[in-house]
Amino acid sequence: MDRLAGELRFYLNRVNEKLWVKPFAACVLSIGGALLAQLANGTGLGGYVPDVSGESVETLLSIMASSMLVIASLAVGSMVSAYASASNTASPRAFPLVVADDISQFALSAFIGTFIYSLVGLIAVKNSDYDAGGHFVMFILTILVFGIVIFTFVTWIDRIARLGRLGMIMGKVAAATAVALDTRKRAPHLGGVPPRDEAAGRAVFTSRVGYLQHIDIRGLQELAEAVDGRITVAALPGTCITPDIPLAYLHNDANNGDGWDPDEVVQQFQIGRARTFDEDPRYGFVVLSQIACRALSPAINDPGTAIDVIVESQALLTRWQEPLSEDSAPDKACCRVMVPALDVRDLFDDAFTGISRDGAGFIEVGTRLQKALRSLRACGDSETQAAAAHHARRSIGLSQEASLTDDDRAHLRAIFEQGK
Structure with a gap:
């Protein structure tokens, strides 16, 4: 069911x-x-x-x-x-x-x-x-x-x-991203289990090119049970799939990979022409970042929108740190399907890489970005702190090469030093 x-x-x-x-x-x-x-x-x-x-x-x-x-x-x-x-x-x-x-x-x-x-x-x-x-x-x-x-x-x-209107569109993107984050937080391995430290099994490829939209974990579990094997998922939703990128690795204790039908395994991976928000939290951060980068272009020159995007991204990343409620316990995992968890560093890369690059010449954008990253360093776990510190240093480095005054650069560095 x-x-x-x-x-x-x-x-x-x-x-x-x-x-x-x-x-x-x-x-x-x-x-x-x-x-x-x-x-x-x-x-x-x-x-x-x-x-x-x-x-x-x-x-x-x-x-x-x-x-x-x-x-x-x-x-x-x-x-x-x-x-x-x-x-x-x-x-x-x-x-x-x-x-x-x-x-x-x-x-x-x-x-x-x-x-x-x-x-x-x-x-x-x-x-x-x-x-x-x-x-x-x-x-x-x-x-x-x-x-x-x-x-x-x-x-x-x-x-x-x-x-x-831009505000409503940003709100819709943020809401869709929040839903995807909550779903992934309840099932960090998409209903599977964490990967094991074992030798790579038989790789499964597809000739299709497109974005991975959905993985039928239950279907993979049934295939693994049929041959008494295990499956390690190699690509998460949102990955651009090409013929050289493996979808999964097949494991079998008796004879590594024998007894599997690779075509049936591939059928459990839904590949489409575009990314979707449902199971791909990173896509929401990508779209928010693109909205900010467009606003920072010389043709539009709207740093206020970029600041709004930074605030939305900070709120989403803070939401990612919140613990699950008791009524949001994860469902029973599929023990034969191993799926890697979402890396918080990827979320930070999607959210802030473009903004720190295109907003390096705007002191108001740099200030808001440094304050957001300082806050995430203060309230996040160790991985979040490391990712926030990395992007704060990167933003400082970009600001040194931007057309800012020495006072502006000193102001940004002072905010950065406060977060240490």
């Missing part, structure tokens, strides 16, 4: 990024509503409800059909503008998060779905022999759909005004 739930969650997240899913569901529900009204015929419902004429239902449906087509076109135009703004002002890598915005997707789906419902309803009313009960059911469904559209439109106006 755990394996099925994990697989289902991964694929549902991919489906949630598609805009056609909810309108398709609205089409199915519209047909269901027309059939429900047909079922009301001959039940005697018409003798207990107000008399609603077919002409009034047709008029309402016609008004909705004509107006919803215009509103849906307006919604599509507004969302396309928001998507373009997200790519131009933040990072194209944040685009999937903007597309997957629940409120905007629901609004667009509601408008298109209402248009579909209106067409289906008009066809049903004009071509079906509805009695008073059927007309009443169609009338109630139409009023209900109309109310949902009005509420959705009012809510969506506020949302679309902020959808493509």
Whole structure:
């Protein structure tokens, strides 16, 4: 069940990024509503409800059909503008998060779905022999759909005004990264166990090129149990896979690697064209860093955004240090699948390497970065302290070569010395 739930969650997240899913569901529900009204015929419902004429239902449906087509076109135009703004002002890598915005997707789906419902309803009313009960059911469904559209439109106006804004995009990236960090903290080895100190087994490669998005640990466990062997995962989600990079190493106590089907092992690794946020916490830090680096470019010259990114990254890395709550205990591990843990040094590299390079000439960015790293050195574990100290020294070194005054360089070094 755990394996099925994990697989289902991964694929549902991919489906949630598609805009056609909810309108398709609205089409199915519209047909269901027309059939429900047909079922009301001959039940005697018409003798207990107000008399609603077919002409009034047709008029309402016609008004909705004509107006919803215009509103849906307006919604599509507004969302396309928001998507373009997200790519131009933040990072194209944040685009999937903007597309997957629940409120905007629901609004667009509601408008298109209402248009579909209106067409289906008009066809049903004009071509079906509805009695008073059927007309009443169609009338109630139409009023209900109309109310949902009005509420959705009012809510969506506020949302679309902020959808493509840089602050909201940064918030979405930070939220997705926080979820990925919490998931990895609950399962530091993705549901497996730490690697052993043993000789490398038989390497498994794939001819595909792309980014590793998901690993079916339960599937690997079943394959290992079938041959009484073990598997060491060599690539974590987010790794760029090429034919020369091993996915895993196969171990067997009797005859190292014999009895395995490498093709079945490869099938447990989901490889795609782009990285995803679900199981790849490093990707969130990469996207945040790219947003900051774009803001620090000479064409934009917005150090304030870089400072905001530093604060977000500091908050995420601090969150990574927090202990697990009692109700977040990890699930039972797959003892035959060995997976390396996430290296905190990689998180620091993804978060601060680009910012310290591109922000070396901004005293305000350097100051905020040194203070953030000083704080992480003070409250983190030994690995976090070492990573923070490394990037603090690197930032100081870059500032020596930047166009800063001697007083600015002395100021940054003073902050660095305070953290020792």
